[in-house]
Amino acid sequence: MAVPAQGQFHPLSPLMAGIEAARPPLRELELQAEEGVDDEDAGAVAIAIASGSLRGLQRLRLSSPQIGTVGGRLLSFSIATKQLPRLRVLDLSDAAIAGGLGALAQVVNAENLPEILALDLSRCGISDQDATALATTWRTQPPLATLQSFILEGNPLNQEGAVALADMLREGKLPGLRYLTIKSHAAPPPAAAFDLVFGAQHQPGHVGAEGMQALEMALPGFRSIRPGGNGGGWVPPPEWDSSEGCLKAPFLTSGERIVIL
Structure with a gap:
């Protein structure tokens, strides 16, 4: 956990103190790397979830490379308590949770998250083995019909992981899916930045022709968008509309469905 300078409060302190008193109940919670968020903070959020203090939450974003396997597993355990019935967006982008992905896959389901619309696991260091484990778990569960947006860009996924995900999708496990991205067509961060956060072995992969x-x-x-612009230019993911509590994007309105490879 980040240690605040003298005279400052840790960014979670006022938040956690105000959760119980929040009226109306808190609908959005966002904590990022700039706030020094780590596994201990993820654990504090997990405790708040399990206690039922965040039952009205619609969007949860915990985006920090300092959140690792331990933080990911604690969050997974809290999701399993079924205390997030209104959650629609779960954003764990940039969190190094790949080691705890198995636990997360077990709990991200229609029973625990009945209103989930978007899952963002971009730049989480997810390998082919991790993606295969996730796909295998979801194949054993009932379809997650509400999920519209699934973001996996910036992970070291190659052909094996892509094929495993395809097998799961072919079985209709995400029937409401409208947007899937495996690899971003936007300009990637400098290699040095990736090495610093994830190590050289975690730079984005390439799913290959077969994948x-x-x-x-x-x-x-x-509509399939391949590297080099085949199928059109990169399309940004749907954005969360706080006022209406839904995802919005032009392609959602038109009924189009997009996969970015």
């Missing part, structure tokens, strides 16, 4: 084909076959009716 792309498997995903395209698993998602008939999706």
Whole structure:
């Protein structure tokens, strides 16, 4: 946990103190790397979730490379308590939670998160093995029908992981999916930045021709955007509209479905 300078409060302190008193109940919670957020902070949020203090939460963003396997597992255990019935966006981008992805996959389901619309696991260091474990878990569970946006860009995924995800999708486990991105077409961060956060072995991978084909076959009716601009330019993910409590994007309005490879 980050140690505040003298005369300052840790960024979680006023938040945690105000959760119980929040009226109306807190609907959004966002903590980022700039605030010194780490595993201990993720654990504090997990305790608040499990206590039922965040039952009205619609959007949760914990984005920090200092949140690792321990923090990811604590969050997973708290989600399993079924105390997030209104959660629609779970954003763990940039958190190094790959080691705890198995636990997360077990609990991100229709029973625990009945209103989930978007799951962002971008730049989390997720490997082929991690993606395969996630896909295998979801294949054993009922379909997650509410999920519209699934973001996996910036992870070291290659052909094996893409094929595993495609097998899961082919079985109709995400029937409401409208937006899937495996690898961003936006300019990637400098290699040095990736090495600093994740290590050189965690730079983004490439799913290859077979992986792309498997995903395209698993998602008939999706517009496929491949590297080099084939299929059109990069399309940003849907944005969360706090006032209406929903995801918004032009392609959602038009009924289009998109996969970015």
